[in-house]
Amino acid sequence: GAVVSQHPSRVICKSGTSVKIECRSLDFQATTMFWYRQFPKKSLMLMATSNEGSKATYEQGVEKDKFLINHASLTLSTLTVTSAHPEDSSFYICSARAHTGELFFGEGSRLTVL
């Protein structure tokens, strides 16, 4: 089946630094990818919709300058957490939409900001 890969799976960084998380569709092209954030014991919150070749669409309450999303190709979207702080620590999950409309999720990336 289709595979979506996220990298890194775990990252620890110091407060004030920026962290980039990659989401790749390995065997299909995805014009649309989605970024979710999951707090401990909580549901997934949609952060933004990433469209190839255009600006991401952010959900209400999500800081676009804080969470930079780039969808430079049909198989790669990146989420950069800028000037990270401990409250940004979370599990970030991406999903990619195939041309059939089916969604495939990545394995998630756990960010810990010290």
Add this chain to the structure above:
Amino acid sequence: AQSVTQLDSQVPVFEEAPVELRCNYSSSVSVYLFWYVQYPNQGLQLLLKYLSGSTLVKGINGFEAEFNKSQTSFHLRKPSVHISDTAEYFCAVSGYGSSNTGKLIFGQGTTLQVKP
């Protein structure tokens, strides 16, 4: 706009017992419905989905769910659970047809704890 409510945050059950995880949704348009499973520190795996047709949907790992439009429910069931079914389960909804942007709205999740 859509919303999803999972009525139970935790469901403890003994191994080989049946289980039902409840999910209700709210939407002003027709919807697609999904159940996902998440194991610790992992992404989401699709268990099953309802798009159209038969209201009883069978998925992987012996799970099934029934779409009930009048009750706006999509409860997940398994007749006999295993220890390996211990995980977090999420119900999700997306818009139907032209309203389907691919965005999923998730419920709060239900932790299934299978005890030996």
